[in-house]
Amino acid sequence: MSEAAAILELRDVHTHFPIYNAWGRRAGWLRAVDGLSVSIARGEILGIVGESGCGKTTIGKTIAGIHKPTAGSILFEGQDIGPLSPREGRDTRKRLQYCYQDPGASLDPHWRIGRSLAEPLLIHTDIPRSERRDRVREVLAAVGLPEGHLDLYPHEISGGQQRRVGLARILMVQPSTVVLDEPTSGLDVSVQAIVLRLFLDLRERFGLTYLFISHDLAVVRLMSQRIAVMYLGKIVELGATEQVFSAPRHPYTRSLLAAVPIAGGRRVTRDFVLEGEPPDPTNKPSGCAFRTRCPCAEARCATEEPPLRTLADGIQAACHFAG
Amino acid sequence: MKRLLRDRSALIGLIIIAALVVCAVFAGVLAPFPEDVDTYHLPRRLLGPSAVNFFGTDRMGADIFSRLLFGARLTILIAVIATSAAVVIGVPVGLVAGYYNNRFSDLLMRVSDVFLAVPQIVLAIAIAQTLGPAIHNVILALSITYWPFWARLVYAETRSVRNEVFIEAAVALGASPLRVMVLHVLPSIASSVIVRTTIGLGGTILVAAALGFLGLGPPPPTPEWGRMIAESREFLPTAWWYAAAPGLAILLVVMGFNLLGDGLRDALDPRLSRGGDAP
Amino acid sequence: MHPDLLSVRNISVSFSTEGGTARVLDDVSLSLRRGEIMGLVGESGCGKTTLARTILGALPPNARTTGTAILFDGLDLLTIDPGDAADEIRGRAITFVPQDPFSAFNPLFTVGDQIFELLRWKSPDRRKFETGYSRARRRTDRERALTLLRRVQLPDPERMLRKYPHELSGGQRQRLMIAMALLPEPRLVIADEPTTALDVTIQAQILMLLRQLAVERGVSVLLTTHDLGTAWEICDRVTVMYAGQVMETAPIDAFFRAPAVPYTRLLLDSLPSGDAPLRGIPGDVPSLLAAPSACRFHPRCPWASDICRSTRPPVSACGPEHEVRCHHPLVTA
Numbered sequence: 020m021s022e023a024a025a026i027l028e029l030r031d032v033h034t035h036f037p038i039y040n041a042w043g044r045r046a047g048w049l050r051a052v053d054g055l056s057v058s059i060a061r062g063e064i065l066g067i068v069g070e071s072g073c074g075k076t077t078i079g080k081t082i083a084g085i086h087k088p089t090a091g092s093i094l095f096e097g098q099d100i101g102p103l104s105p106r107e108g109r110d111t112r113k114r115l116q117y118c119y120q121d122p123g124a125s126l127d128p129h130w131r132i133g134r135s136l137a138e139p140l141l142i143h144t145d146i147p148r149s150e151r152r153d154r155v156r157e158v159l160a161a162v163g164l165p166e167g168h169l170d171l172y173p174h175e176i177s178g179g180q181q182r183r184v185g186l187a188r189i190l191m192v193q194p195s196t197v198v199l200d201e202p203t204s205g206l207d208v209s210v211q212a213i214v215l216r217l218f219l220d221l222r223e224r225f226g227l228t229y230l231f232i233s234h235d236l237a238v239v240r241l242m243s244q245r246i247a248v249m250y251l252g253k254i255v256e257l258g259a260t261e262q263v264f265s266a267p268r269h270p271y272t273r274s275l276l277a278a279v280p281i282a283g284g285r286r287v288t289r290d291f292v293l294e295g296e297p298p299d300p301t302n303k304p305s306g307c308a309f310r311t312r313c314p315c316a317e318a319r320c321a322t323e324e325p326p327l328r329t330l331a332d333g334i335q336a337a338c339h340f341a342g
Numbered sequence: 343m344k345r346l347l348r349d350r351s352a353l354i355g356l357i358i359i360a361a362l363v364v365c366a367v368f369a370g371v372l373a374p375f376p377e378d379v380d381t382y383h384l385p386r387r388l389l390g391p392s393a394v395n396f397f398g399t400d401r402m403g404a405d406i407f408s409r410l411l412f413g414a415r416l417t418i419l420i421a422v423i424a425t426s427a428a429v430v431i432g433v434p435v436g437l438v439a440g441y442y443n444n445r446f447s448d449l450l451m452r453v454s455d456v457f458l459a460v461p462q463i464v465l466a467i468a469i470a471q472t473l474g475p476a477i478h479n480v481i482l483a484l485s486i487t488y489w490p491f492w493a494r495l496v497y498a499e500t501r502s503v504r505n506e507v508f509i510e511a512a513v514a515l516g517a518s519p520l521r522v523m524v525l526h527v528l529p530s531i532a533s534s535v536i537v538r539t540t541i542g543l544g545g546t547i548l549v550a551a552a553l554g555f556l557g558l559g560p561p562p563p564t565p566e567w568g569r570m571i572a573e574s575r576e577f578l579p580t581a582w583w584y585a586a587a588p589g590l591a592i593l594l595v596v597m598g599f600n601l602l603g604d605g606l607r608d609a610l611d612p613r614l615s616r617g618g619d620a621p
Numbered sequence: 622m623h624p625d626l627l628s629v630r631n632i633s634v635s636f637s638t639e640g641g642t643a644r645v646l647d648d649v650s651l652s653l654r655r656g657e658i659m660g661l662v663g664e665s666g667c668g669k670t671t672l673a674r675t676i677l678g679a680l681p682p683n684a685r686t687t688g689t690a691i692l693f694d695g696l697d698l699l700t701i702d703p704g705d706a707a708d709e710i711r712g713r714a715i716t717f718v719p720q721d722p723f724s725a726f727n728p729l730f731t732v733g734d735q736i737f738e739l740l741r742w743k744s745p746d747r748r749k750f751e752t753g754y755s756r757a758r759r760r761t762d763r764e765r766a767l768t769l770l771r772r773v774q775l776p777d778p779e780r781m782l783r784k785y786p787h788e789l790s791g792g793q794r795q796r797l798m799i800a801m802a803l804l805p806e807p808r809l810v811i812a813d814e815p816t817t818a819l820d821v822t823i824q825a826q827i828l829m830l831l832r833q834l835a836v837e838r839g840v841s842v843l844l845t846t847h848d849l850g851t852a853w854e855i856c857d858r859v860t861v862m863y864a865g866q867v868m869e870t871a872p873i874d875a876f877f878r879a880p881a882v883p884y885t886r887l888l889l890d891s892l893p894s895g896d897a898p899l900r901g902i903p904g905d906v907p908s909l910l911a912a913p914s915a916c917r918f919h920p921r922c923p924w925a926s927d928i929c930r931s932t933r934p935p936v937s938a939c940g941p942e943h944e945v946r947c948h949h950p951l952v953t954a
Contacts, residue, residue: 070820071791085514109516117514125511129529142516177905207664207847212891212901219899234821241893278825280850282892283877288829288854293822296792 025058025094026228027082027115027196032056032091032101034074034081038301049301051077053252054091056327061195064222064229066243066260068236068275072300073249075232079200082230083117084108095196113143116194120201122185126173132184133169139191154191161224162187162217179210183217190221196228203238215242236279240264248272251300251308254327258334268336270313307338315340352605358598366414373408380563388581397587401573402563406587409565413588416566417595420481420550421543427485428546429539432492437523439493440500451497454490462487463552470558477560480553484546495538499531506530533610537603544599551592567592625692626841627653627676627809632688634668634675643909645671647865647917648688648933653809653841658832660856660873661845664888666906667862669845673811676843677717678706694808712743716802718812722794726786733782736766736801743805769800773830792823799831803838810835811843816851828854849892853877858942861885864907864917871943881945881952883922916948924949 032055040046052074059065067075080086082093084103093101095115100108119125126135136155140146146154156166162183173181189197202218203211215238221227233239239246239260246263248256248271256269267273274293281287295312298304304311310320319339327337370376374394383403391398397406435454439447457465469483503509504527512522553559554568562569567588574584634646646668653659661669674680676691678698691698693715698706719725727735740762741747741754770778773796786794795815802810812831816824832855835842846852852859853873860870861884869882880886887902904921907913915933919925926948934948943952 070822083514085510112516119507119511121507124507127508127512127526127529138512138517139515142518142521179905207906208849209664209888209891209902212893212899213903215893216899216901236821237893241899274822278822280825280848280854282849282853282889284853286854287825288832291825291829293826296790296823297820 026061026096027059027230028094029055029057029078029082030092030094032078032081032093033089034077034086035089047301050252050303051300052081052088053303055249055252055254056091057247057254057257059196059228059230062226062228063245064231064243066231066233066239066246067249068233068239068246069249070234070275070297072251072297074252074300075234075249076200078249079117079198079230079232082115082198084112085117109143113192114195115198116189116192116196117198118186118189118200118202120204121182122189123173123178123181125185125188126181128173130172131169132171132173132176135173136169136184136188136191139188143192158187158190159184161190161221179214182214186217186221190225193225194227196230198230198232200232201234202231203233203235211238218242236276237281248275251297251303253308253337254335255309255337256334257327257336262332262334268330268334268341269309269338270315271309272336274312349605349608351601352609355598355601355603355605358594359602362414362418362595362598365411366418369408369411369415373405373411375405375408376412379404379409379412379565388577388584390581391583398581398583400570400584401577404563406570406583409570410567410587410591413565413567413570413591416477416560416564417547417550420477420484421546424481424484424488424546424550425539425543427481428488428542429492429535431485432489433496433528433535435489436493436496436498437500437527440497441504441519441523441527443501443504447497450493454493457487457490458494460487463549466549466553467556467558470553475558475561477564480550480559483553484549487549488542488546491542492535492538495534496531499534500527503527503530533607537607537610540599540603540606544596544603547592547599548596624654625652626655626657626694627651627843628690628692629672629676630689630692632672632675632686632691634671634680634684634686636681637683637685638910641910644912645684645865645909646675647912649862649865649867650936651860651867651870653843655808655841656836656839657858658835658842658844658856660852660859661843661862662847662849662852662859663845663862664847664906666864666909668865669862670813671865672862673717673813673843673845677715677811678703678711679717708749712739713805714807715809715811716805716807718795718798718802718810718815720814720817722791722798722818723786725798726794728786730785731782732784732786732789732797735786736782736804737762739801740766740804745806766800766804769804770797772834773797773800774826775800791819792827795819795823795827796830799827799834803834803840806838807840809841809843811845813845814847815844817846817848824851825854831855849877849889861888864912865909866917867946868918869943869945869947871940875940875943879952881939881943881950882947883924883949883951884918886951916946 032052034052036049036051037045038047038049055078067078069075077086081088084100088101091101092099095111098111100111103111133155136159137151140151140154155169159166159168164180164183168176168180203214206214218229222229231239231243243260245258246260247254248269250271256263256267256272263272264276267276278287278291278293292314293312298311306321306324310316313320325337325339327335329335330341365372386399386403387401389395389399395405395407397410400406435450439450465487466483469486470479473479473482509522509526512526550559551568554566555572557572559566559569570588571585574581577584629649629651632646632649633644636643636645649672661672663669675686676698680686686699693710698710744758744762746758746761767778770781775781775793775796789797815831816827819827828851831842844856856873858870858872859876861868863884868884869880871881877889880889890900891902902921907917907920913920915931916929919929922929928948934946936944936946939945939950939952
């Protein structure tokens with residue numbers, strides 16, 4: 020992919036959190052994101068998957084500016100936004116929005132919906148009141164909600180509608196890129212499909228680029244063109260979605276895909292093999308972080324950390340034995 | 343609001359306070375002897391309650407009932423100004439300290455701790471004594487000793503609200519700290535502040551009366567309720583009405599504010615927590 | 622000896638709340654055989670957790686239960702003496718694995734303390750009315766506990782007994798919960814969304830374990846879940862609920878091959894899959910305070926007709942052990 024088309028580029032991003040012991044002294048670091056590099060093209064949907072502790076939520080929040088990266092650079096539309104706080108990078112970040120897992124919770128319960136929707140415009144623009152009102156109405160219609168909702172409070176509408184309002188709020192400032200953090204988590208399956216369809220419609224209508232972070236592999240497979248698999252702060256596999264799903268290269272990806280139940284398909288529990296649990300991110304194994312659970316691990320894996328290298332068909336995998 | 347009116351004790355509180363306000367505003371009309379605030383009729387001193395003097399007369403022969411009504415004005419004045427000052431100082435301090443969790447907030451809280459460490463009355467006495475007996479000194483003493491209560495309350499509430507998703511979302515949106523504090527945090531904690539302020543009004547009246555009782559309030563012949571009780575001491579137990587009347591007034595008013603505050607707390611809390619929870 | 626271990630017959634439960642009466646369960650019937658793993662599947666608000674609680678007898682005080690019976694091995698749980706129920710049934714013959722393994726534990730006591738607390742009252746070796754805890758029984762119980770902890774693949778069981786709940790990971794806690802549910806040697810285990818809060822790789826391990834143990838010990842399992850994939854993995858039969866009503870009960874293969882009622886068909890169509898376009902079920906789950914009449918799915922059902930609004934459909938069979946409650950089933954016998 021050419022550099023020119025990349026709208027968001029992460030170069031060796033690290034986000035570490037200090038851990039304090041009982042005496043308030045720093046006892047170590049939680050390396051939530053530990054050297055992540057990826058480019059996202061304009062208009063693409065990149066899926067990021069992984070289990071708890073892999074760092075996918077942290078990288079989403081780091082891109083949004085809620086956490087500051089400890090090292091590395093985040094280039095958005097050519098500008099390094101890493102060191103900027105949400106307030107400083109306000110103008111640049113206007114075009115890069117973060118959507119919470121439950122967008123409805125991002126609404127102030129004491130504010131009417133119309134006011135919550137107008138707030139981004141007040142913060143980021145100078146447009147006059149009448150124009151603001153028009154813009155609000157337009158976006159509200161785009162997410163499929165009636166105008167009457169403008170005068171209601173969040174608790175007066177259903178959870179699903181709150182979610183749409185939260186989305187509308189993000190779209191108010193006309194972003195080009197949206198980080199979607201677990202957008203369907205906790206949703207009933209029947210509602211999930213509708214929400215996903217809404218995301219796709221909005222993407223088409225507003226020309227959006229998505230960073231789709233989720234632990235639900237089936238959903239990510241449906242939505243993303245490319246997928247990045249994370250484990251303990253690093254990307255272990257990166258490539259076109261269908262390629263990764265049909266022929267995963269990294270042992271972790273293989274185990275992960277093997278673990279996902281497919282209703283009506285093969286049964287996972289018949290012969291699932293992955294033992295153990297993800298190690299503690301504050302105490303990562305040396306070399307390859309996955310070696311403690313990997314069926315193919317050898318001595319080399321403990322001493323040498325495998326880099327993310329590009330294989331023959333374009334997939335990137337971080338394993339000594341992939342290829 | 344409807345819920346509040348359904349709560350009987352809160353309703354009683356509301357009535358009492360409404361009565362207080364009416365007395366204060368219309369004292370001139372309601373008092374049978376409005377001139378008794380500063381004139382005296384020695385032949386009529388220390389008369390018991392009668393149809394003419396509802397609560398009897400005091401040592402100067404003035405009608406206690408009339409003096410009480412005018413005293414209501416003073417009571418309200420002191421309570422409202424002192425409490426308002428405390429709120430105006432305490433709430434922003436607590437808000438800023440709670441929003442930013444840094445050395446500066448620690449400093450602000452330590453300062454308020456210093457004030458809280460000393461019993462309010464003692465501190466108020468010390469201040470009033472130094473400055474001399476006058477209304478404005480009473481108000482000053484009360485404001486200075488009272489603001490830390492609000493600061494502490496707002497600090498605790500702000501800190502808990504600070505971590506809510508919608509606050510984080512507003513920050514991520516690029517809202518300035520001032521905007522977040524005033525437009526988002528403050529409305530969320532408003533109910534606690536309102537309840538505390540209502541009860542605080544009652545507390546202020548009590549301390550003001552105590553100061554008046556000790557002679558640190560406005561000088562005679564101002565019909566301050568606390569002072570009236572102090573004056574009555576030498577004539578007890580015969581002229582019981584002399585102490586009973588202002589005492590009863592103070593009791594009723596403070597109780598009124600407390601009842602209203604309690605009722606407000608019940609009315610405001612569940613309404614706000616009834617968020618849109620999906621089944 | 623009854624063929625069915627558990628038979629829930631025409632049970633309705635309503636909660637009286639500030640906003641009115643919520644009819645959370647409406648004429649629900651369910652049967653579970655010995656050694657069977659039944660999936661109780663449904664989306665939010667369908668009543669599956671309430672049904673689980675009703676069987677356990679753990680409903681809040683504002684709940685009213687009406688109906689024919691809840692037969693457990695011939696015993697009617699609705700009319701049983703509450704003292705007997707607490708002693709013999711709950712926590713003994715019927716045990717519970719909760720959704721959130723963390724809040725089920727007391728954070729102040731060690732794992733061992735909590736296991737022994739459980740065994741003191743619910744050990745299979747305990748005789749009725751025994752109030753003490755003899756040294757001999759303590760020893761056998763300890764062996765029993767350690768064996769089971771090893772069986773659920775918890776590392777180093779002796780050290781595990783000395784740990785506190787917060788020192789364990791989510792997967793370990795759930796294994797522990799399963800072990801504790803099996804210690805009293807129950808006949809029925811009710812598992813409420815046991816893997817919802819877990820990562821997918823851990824989920825696979827736990828489900829595998831649960832099935833193996835159930836089969837080994839001949840224990841019946843009633844598993845509630847909103848995830849059809851989970852039900853597919855280990856259940857023999859499924860019961861699908863919507864808004865407090867049972868829609869369909871079917872053997873697992875038949876269900877996934879050809880769902881027989883509109884709701885279940887639309888539900889399966891909503892599952893994300895590579896080939897089919899995204900399709901959901903428009904509309905919202907109804908509020909149980911003002912539930913739709915008769916068949917509660919009719920406002921959202923493309924096949925709905927007048928009879929669906931006026932009369933509750935009777936139970937009808939559409940295949941071997943395949944029952945539906947619908948006026949317009951998509952599969953007929």
